[in-house]
Amino acid sequence: MPKVSDEHRTEKRQQIIAATLRCVERDGFHKTTMAAVVKESGLSAGSVYTYFRGKHEIIHAIASSGVTGLKDAINGLVAAASSGAAPPPPARAIETATQHILDLSEELGINLPRIALQTWAEAASDPEFLALMAPEARGIRAAWRSYAEAAIEAGQFRKDADPEKIAMVLTGLLPGYILQLVVIGDVTPKAYAAGLTDLLGR
């Protein structure tokens, strides 16, 4: 078996990451054993170790991948606004973002909220892991900030509103949605958005 094309290499790595995600969703990062990853991936132990140096490297790869597209989905709201129309109200924006998480979950066949809770906990106790995740979090905050700036510009908020602080709150709403989804389980994008509308409406 000669030559391993880079293409084949990344493909195998993806295969292993996908298997690991399935394990982590079920058992959490630490209860996930390499034996389980090996079994789930359909490869052998030795094979897995030719593509990753160890368990550590696999979960770090997961951290780097981030919440694919969430930032783009938020930025999409701004893009729609910049092309003439006004940006959607906050409730609609939050509904879009939370729905995006659910859609992505189904598309990937992975329970992303569960994975998210695992990565947050890992970030809290592994500085290296935190360093990989923080830019992702800041990116999402920055996307919300762009939205806030557009919304202020369009007169949806007071002119002297602070877009960074608005971004903090909008960013904060997402983890709250995810946690309640896992722990209580009754929260839907529509209900969450409706709650925000009621909170805002006078």
Added chain:
Amino acid sequence: MPKVSDEHRTEKRQQIIAATLRCVERDGFHKTTMAAVVKESGLSAGSVYTYFRGKHEIIHAIASSGVTGLKDAINGLVAAASSGAAPPPPARAIETATQHILDLSEELGINLPRIALQTWAEAASDPEFLALMAPEARGIRAAWRSYAEAAIEAGQFRKDADPEKIAMVLTGLLPGYILQLVVIGDVTPKAYAAGLTDLLGR
């Protein structure tokens, strides 16, 4: 060494729990070893095992203790309202709740946000743990619901607003604050509250 009064027993258990919390704050639940707990508590392995059946029971005890007083702090906002005055605006309520978390952290000498992230992750992968935490989460939501009902009654929101959905959003804001505090670290109760004010203000 005779008689172990129940009083002495619970005292020792508290001592062990406190030591465990210090370890978990530093290393997370799973990287926390019994050896570390033993060392941190100043007791011996055998001693620890006379007060807890095992590691499992210690972390479950932690889960049961919950976020002491957070629910009460929120209910306090409603109590103030029922005695004539109107309940505080949402931004002020959130500022109180987030500040309470910081105060409690300092009072206990423990980084509660870090612990919180650990417990959420554990709840996601251990159903028994989830069963212990879920009532706590529902209690906080219920407290926010009471607040929302009082605020609606006082005319702060539309009369047809749904208090449960408002509670979802207010409940969701707390994990978002905690996560950003740990991951980004620049969020203060005042800034967060100001962001909510800006979001609400037209």
Added chain:
DNA sequence: TTATCAAGAACGAGCGTTCGTTTTCTTTTG
């Protein structure tokens, strides 16, 4: 003395990882 708790060395299970072997596919060569 006796009942109880503290102590910490020892244990066994389970983990991540390694490494010698086998398989598989490409390349070389007659």
Added chain:
DNA sequence: CAAAAGAAAACGAACGCTCGTTCTTGATAA
């Protein structure tokens, strides 16, 4: 074209280490 040589991936049993837990021994108060 065929077949053997070579090289790299796949394999999986085995290793060593760490962890949670136990258990024997010693200390202490009643």
